[in-house]
Amino acid sequence: MDSQPIIEARNLDKFFGKFHALKDVSISVRQGERVVVCGPSGSGKSTLIRCFNALESHSSGTLVVDGIEVFEGSKDVRKLRQEVGMVFQQFNLFPHLTVLENLMIGPMKVRKVSRDQAERTARTYLDRVHIPEQAEKYPAQLSGGQQQRVAIARSLCMETRIMLFDEPTSALDPEMINEVLDVMVELAETGMTMVVVTHEMGFARKVADTMVFMEEGRIVEVAPPDQFFTAPASDRCRMFLAQILEH
Amino acid sequence: MRSFIDRMRWPDYLIVAMLIAFFGYVWFTIEGTLNYKWRWELIPGYIIGYHTGREAYFANILLQGLAATIRISIYASILALVLGTILGVARCSQNLTIRMLARTYLELLRNIPPVVVVFIFFFFLSQQLIDALDLARWSRNIARQEDIWLWELFFGDMRRFPSIISGVIVLALFESAFVGEIVRAGIQSIPKGQREAARSIGMSRLQELRYIVLPQAMKRVVPPLANQFISLIKDSSIISLISVQELTYKTVELVASSRMIFEAWITTAAFYFVVCFGLSRLFSRLERRREGQA
Ligand SMILES: Nc1ncnc2c1ncn2[C@@H]1O[C@H](COP(=O)(O)OP(=O)(O)OP(=O)(O)O)[C@@H](O)[C@H]1O
Ligand SMILES: [Mg+2]
Numbered sequence: 010m011d012s013q014p015i016i017e018a019r020n021l022d023k024f025f026g027k028f029h030a031l032k033d034v035s036i037s038v039r040q041g042e043r044v045v046v047c048g049p050s051g052s053g054k055s056t057l058i059r060c061f062n063a064l065e066s067h068s069s070g071t072l073v074v075d076g077i078e079v080f081e082g083s084k085d086v087r088k089l090r091q092e093v094g095m096v097f098q099q100f101n102l103f104p105h106l107t108v109l110e111n112l113m114i115g116p117m118k119v120r121k122v123s124r125d126q127a128e129r130t131a132r133t134y135l136d137r138v139h140i141p142e143q144a145e146k147y148p149a150q151l152s153g154g155q156q157q158r159v160a161i162a163r164s165l166c167m168e169t170r171i172m173l174f175d176e177p178t179s180a181l182d183p184e185m186i187n188e189v190l191d192v193m194v195e196l197a198e199t200g201m202t203m204v205v206v207t208h209e210m211g212f213a214r215k216v217a218d219t220m221v222f223m224e225e226g227r228i229v230e231v232a233p234p235d236q237f238f239t240a241p242a243s244d245r246c247r248m249f250l251a252q253i254l255e256h
Numbered sequence: 257m258r259s260f261i262d263r264m265r266w267p268d269y270l271i272v273a274m275l276i277a278f279f280g281y282v283w284f285t286i287e288g289t290l291n292y293k294w295r296w297e298l299i300p301g302y303i304i305g306y307h308t309g310r311e312a313y314f315a316n317i318l319l320q321g322l323a324a325t326i327r328i329s330i331y332a333s334i335l336a337l338v339l340g341t342i343l344g345v346a347r348c349s350q351n352l353t354i355r356m357l358a359r360t361y362l363e364l365l366r367n368i369p370p371v372v373v374v375f376i377f378f379f380f381l382s383q384q385l386i387d388a389l390d391l392a393r394w395s396r397n398i399a400r401q402e403d404i405w406l407w408e409l410f411f412g413d414m415r416r417f418p419s420i421i422s423g424v425i426v427l428a429l430f431e432s433a434f435v436g437e438i439v440r441a442g443i444q445s446i447p448k449g450q451r452e453a454a455r456s457i458g459m460s461r462l463q464e465l466r467y468i469v470l471p472q473a474m475k476r477v478v479p480p481l482a483n484q485f486i487s488l489i490k491d492s493s494i495i496s497l498i499s500v501q502e503l504t505y506k507t508v509e510l511v512a513s514s515r516m517i518f519e520a521w522i523t524t525a526a527f528y529f530v531v532c533f534g535l536s537r538l539f540s541r542l543e544r545r546r547e548g549q550a
Contacts, residue, residue: 062456064452064455064456087458087459087460088458090455090456090457090458091457091458093456094456094457095452095453095456097449097452097453099449101447101449101450101452101453102453103450103453103454103468103472104472105471105472105475114457114467115457115458115459118459118463118467119457119458119459119463120458160453163457164456164457167457167458
């Protein structure tokens with residue numbers, strides 16, 4: 010595996026007003042690495058990965074993503090976002106566009122790809138997420154699982170080098186979780202760099218190279234999955250795991 | 257209708273009786289004390305007149321006024337929609353100066369009486385614009401030409417073109433503030449996640465607005481905009497103050513020349529009511545059909 014870091018965060022702090030949401034967070038992600046981030050609600054997981062594509066701007070510290078230094082007011086933010094895809098808990102598909110148009114609008118408007126080319130790419134990735142037959146429908150006509158797979162495909166269409174996932178299965182009914190996780194496993198097999206916030210520990214075991222545990226704005230533990238699940242170093246992490254592995 | 261009468265109880269009868277008594281009294285005063293002579297039979301002639309020399313019907317004062325009101329309302333609402341959209345977008349801008357300018361415009365319009373606003377817009381803006389473009393001479397030239405039915409269809413009497421244009425401008429500037437508020441509310445009603453998704457695929461703020469936010473916002477603001485259009489028709493009577501020859505102005509003229517105070521004003525009120533109420537029923541029916549589809 011290439012050991013070049015593609016995300017390098019050093020001593021990140023993030024304040025929302027007076028609230029200290031990220032506290033001295035350092036993490037580095039190698040190209041092709043799959044990182045799974047977990048931790049209790051409010052621990053700053055979303056905030057951290059939203060810093061990676063500049064949806065949030067960190068208050069201090071340095072962050073370099075794909076060779077681009079990220080800071081508030083940087084002119085390179087759009088360039089950065091073209092290399093970093095994001096999948097949201099609530100899908101956030103564009104409801105006024107068909108599935109196909111959802112996938113084509115980024116490449117066409119941002120990358121200035123031709124309509125034909127964009128449509129070909131879109132159909133390829135719809136195949137990849139196993140719903141080629143839904144191309145002409147509107148998001149509201151799809152199930153949650155299908156919508157999330159469209160959202161993944163939308164991100165893939167931008168041919169980004171990094172994909173961020175913020176609890177991609179938390180809003181789904183249980184029977185739809187696996188269809189989304191399967192797509193993510195397949196994506197991991199292609200060698201995509203992935204940072205995934207999730208509590209799906211089965212998925213984490215299967216694909217993660219590195220597990221990250223956060224609490225109260227800090228990274229408490231970073232470990233490979235076998236060590237993380239069998240012998241977590243901190244008590245907090247052990248308690249958290251016991252809690253979520255119960256059900 | 258039948259069921260309505262069936263559902264009446266004694267308080268309803270009492271209220272109806274009181275209303276009849278009140279209007280009867282008003283009528284009695286007009287009839288008795290003022291010694292007013294009703295001449296309703298003349299009103300149709302002021303709507304559609306008959307030219308005895310030419311043996312042809314023509315649109316008389318009231319109908320001309322109604323036509324002018326409708327034309328002006330349509331053009332003004334198109335202009336107000338454009339200005340209001342810009343204003344609404346400006347209210348949501350990231351740039352503080354742009355936001356403050358838009359806000360100032362709105363607050364000025366909200367806190368100055370409409371009549372004063374209309375005069376200010378008229379003397380300071382639309383008059384200057386019309387002089388600068390030399391519209392008066394331009395339209396006089398057109399009025400002198402032979403075949404101008406198309407011009408007249410769209411603008412009525414071409415000699416009054418500058419006045420119509422200033423009416424449209426004044427009305428549009430006035431209404432744009434309210435359209436702007438509607439558009440702003442529409443933009444802000446789009447969930448934050450939509451903007452984030454747009455941004456996370458690398459869209460610029462402008463692209464995000466154009467391809468993601470505005471198309472969704474515009475769909476949501478259609479019903480309030482339709483209501484605003486009806487308000488605009490009613491508000492258009494205010495530009496009679498700057499001598500734009502629309503329905504209200506024409507009615508004032510008619511009253512002055514014929515002294516048919518009550519008949520003329522009641523007829524004009526009925527015109528406004530029919531147009532506005534009709535549109536409001538039409539819009540709510542369309543809205544219901546749209547909801548049925550969605
Ligand atoms: N825009 C914001 N303004 C103020 N506070 C915020 C904002 N976003 C997040 N926070 C706060 O920052 C803390 C971390 O939030 P974050 O969303 O990163 O947590 P999380 O680990 O993703 O939690 P969850 O599992 O519930 O999604 C929370 O206490 C939250 O209330
Ligand atoms: Mg979160």
